[in-house]
Amino acid sequence: MESLAIITGADIRTFGGGERYALELTKRLKNNFTISYFSRREKVHRINDAQLGNMLSGKLHYFNAIRIPISGDWAPLTSSGIKMILNLRKFDTVYIMDHSLPTIALITFLLRMGRAKTRIILGIHSPLHLLLQEKNIVKKLLFPIYKRIYKFVIFSVPNIHVINSESYQLLKFEGYKKNLFFIPNFIYIKRSHKIKKNKNKFVVLFVGRLQEYEKGIDLLLRIIEKIINKNKEIIFDIVGSGEAKDRILRLSKRYRKNVMASL
Secondary structure: OOEEEEEEOOOHHHOOHHHHHHHHHHHHOOOEEEEEEEOOOOOOOOOOHHHHHHHOOOEEEEEOOEEOOOOOOEEOOOHHHHHHHHHHHHOOEEEEOOOOHHHHHHHHHHHHHOOOOOEEEEEEOOOHHHHOOOOOHHHHHHHHHHHHHHHHHHHOOOEEEEOOHHHHHHHHHHOOOOEEEEOOOOOOOOOOOOOOOOOOOEEEEEEOOOOOOOOOHHHHHHHHHHHHHHOOOEEEEEEOOOOOHHHHHHHHHHOOOOEEEEO
């Protein structure tokens, strides 16, 4: 029976889209699993350890990472991080969901250096252009160099999985010649044949992490204002948590009858 190691890019208890994908993957594939992730001590935990235990089909291992000041990337340059990478040789396949340049580079280099037969798959679950976004003044100045290094590291990975057509087309355009797989997210729930319609109200529902550029909240807020200015009968119901919480609350106060926020 083949074994699979999944490296997530954040504390799995944050329960974002990528973390939910990793948990669901352990249930969908009938293999042996280990999920390893960075213990970054995020403040927001959407699930606790008891809930996590009910969702996970496999073993969970923790390791620490250090943050690179200039780029903001995380690197497993700790005793637990190096131990984790060396242990990856025991697995048949390693699925990397962490997009930090040092993590991808270290795992790829050390596994190849040891001539391990472990298959390496890089899972890109965020729009690829956002991974190279300039986050600070220093990075803006060094961005052309950083982008070349990041591209070199990504292109050294023999297998890449993307979940959206934009990343697929961008990698093809940039010249990635190795194994590229476009497999969209699977659906977690069974389809219901009973669909309820509200004939009295037109409600637009948004449920997700309130991340401005990553989740398109900046576009959503502009769209809401334009639509309300044209049609005040449409209601927007926004559910989630994240950095854009304050902007959404201000909008809901401005349009009390049209924007409902459950944050």
